[in-house]
Amino acid sequence: MMGKSRIKLAVKFTVFVLVTCFFVNMVNEWLKPKYYYNQTWPATNTFLDFYKLEKNSVDVLFFGSSHAVCSFNPQVLYDTYGITSYNLGSEQQSMVVSYFWLQEALKYQQPKVVVLDTYMLHKFGAVFVYNEMNCSEGAVRKAMDCMRPSLTKWQDAKEIARIDPTQNALSYFLPNLRYHTRWTELGEDDFTESAMIDHGGIKGFTVLGGGVDESQTYTPFTEADAATAEADAMVGSAAEYLDKIVSLCSEKGIDLILTNIPCAEPIGRYASTKQYADAHGVPYYDFNEETYYYAINYDPTRDLLSHPSYFGAEKITNFFGQLLTETYGVAPREDASFIKSGENYQHQLKNIQLQYASDSVQLLNLLQDDTYTLFVFAPTSYSSYLSDDVMNRLFALGFTTELRDMPDGWHYCAVKDGSQITERITDQDFSFSGPFRDGLSHYSFCVDTTLMIPESQTYSLKIDGAEYGRRADGIQIVVYDRNLKTVVTKVTLNTNNEEATMTHN
Structure with a gap:
């Protein structure tokens, strides 16, 4: 009898724990802020949609800041070259976060090439109070809150808390510790995640319009100009984690490409990045340097600087399509998931056409x-x-x-x-x-x-x-x-x- 009682008690306790965990997880999911394609930088769409990909179906991964999000268009890359890719960029994505998400991505995909936007190697700006993460806490969380729980994520969360002591590592597993005041802000989007992911996903790419801005002008610098320029120092954590990215790609046999889109970059930033790339044998394509700027026939009045319109993104993407095909031998292959993302892309384009x-x-x-x-x-x-x-x-x-x-x-x-x-x-x-x-x-x-x-x-x-x-x-x-x-x-x-x-x- 005592044995049966203990078994019943153990069963009740187990059920209680499981039910409690279920409801705690459900509450945590509700409380996390959501960023879908009805907002400019849809991080929730980007990272949750990534987990829906068929395993080992992606040959190219893109990482980086918002510059990357609106510059590298996997749909154009697939429709034009047959190359399967995914854009894992996010707003203010520091090199620390780029490395963590590269680690996570490699659990599910075996890319042949990784393309890394280098904009966040240098100090992001002076409008926030920064630490070595080189971005706001909100930017970190937009990317990391969506990462699946794992030992890797726990190690990443502890590293984030070390670099930025104002953050709590445990809150990346129990978001209610960070977002407990969001109860009064909850809306429909907090309870309709699946539908929003389905309606928005364009393989991580964000479509921007922008119209024509005649005030936008830019004269690119030359490589000769940069040779005599004083190099701007990289942020310490950015340089450290760029080393880790280079090392991880080398270990996994992945070709790494560094790039920077047309953004009127100071020449000193180009100089330090070029020195690093040359020293580590990593190719670097900076579209602020005249060779590449003119190669894609960039027009800042329509294509726009820093955050390109979809016209500018198409030019940048086509450059990489040719490069990946001709230099890196990335072959085309069929992927049915691009049918749905293509429909989403065309719908986003229609929305922009309506606006203009x-x-x-x-x-x-x-x-x-x-x-x-x-x-x-x-x-x-x-x-x-x-x-x-x-x-x-x-x-x-x-x-x-x-x-x-x-x-x-x-x-x-x-x-x-x-x-x-x-x-x-x-x-x-x-x-x-x-x-x-x-x-x-x-x-x-x-x-x-x-x-x-x-x-x-x-x-x-x-x-x-x-x-x-x-x-x-x-x-x-x-x-x-x-x-x-x-x-x-x-x-x-x-x-x-x-x-x-x-x-x-």
Whole structure:
């Protein structure tokens, strides 16, 4: 009897421990901040999506700062050269973190080549109080919080706490120690991780637009200029962990390439990095030096410096595609996972095209996509120069109200959420609201002209509490991306003047 009692007690204790661990882990996952593709630097997408790759399916790995994140495009590399790669860069990624994630990546992949962005070898800047990590704690956590628990991660966490004594190694395993105050900030993204990972992943690459900036100019330096320049010292931990990266790649038989993208880098930083690369026999391609800058025909006004647009990223990626194929013999191979990432990439490009659409025809054609929820608001005057072309394209989107002959003073609003379309038109003040995105989000329209002073009257369109409407002639269109759970763009078609101009608001 005593034996049975002890067995029952042991079983109950084991169940209690397992249940407790389950709930502690669940709470810790909720409390960790999330960074998806509805934000600029989607570290959570990047690192969790990496674990979904088929084992030993990647031939090239990219590491580095945000410069790397938006410069090395695995989708272009695959579509053009058939090379499988993954971008493990992250915002302010110090060399310490690059080394730790290289260690972690090699548990799952056997890359032939590693490409390392060198921007973080030198002091990042003076806007923060820095220690030897050479980056903010938040930047470290964006990368390390996503790493799977293991002995390697524990050793890494202890090293981080040694380099930065303000950090707690245990908090990398029990994030509630660091994020216990986030209870009041939890939102939908904290509970929908799987869906956000699926909708966003482009193999770690971030798509940036940026338009054209005529103020961007850059004259690259020459190798001869650098030969007489005083070398800037590397950050101590950066130099130490660059040594570790070089050693680990050598040990594993991996070709290491050092690089720096067009970023108006001070010549002294180039000098010290080039000296290191030459001394260790590591190839170094710095696109701030004229040989490589002109080789890719870089245009800073469109391609942009430091954080390239997707145009600039394509130029940089194509350079490496040729290099990896011709110099390193990386062969093409098929990988079905690039089908999904390709769809995500094309969707991201469409979002950028929407943000920079130059006319109403281009915009309305792009909106033929059920991924978007559309909000249309015409609160004042909108019919004087509403063309047949624009009206017919609104009809093609599913809206049914004829607006061409509406007199001034009639208010129109509409919502298209998937196949469901709601429209209202009236010459009276009104207020109505409703859910969208399967009830997870909320919108409201309101026109209140009871106050005589025009500036005090209300012309409102709110989406999840944020204001997007205003008193203005023409038709206002707000485009909401349901996959990324964010407003992509807001435009006004001024259909009440002869020019019928379109402006992004």
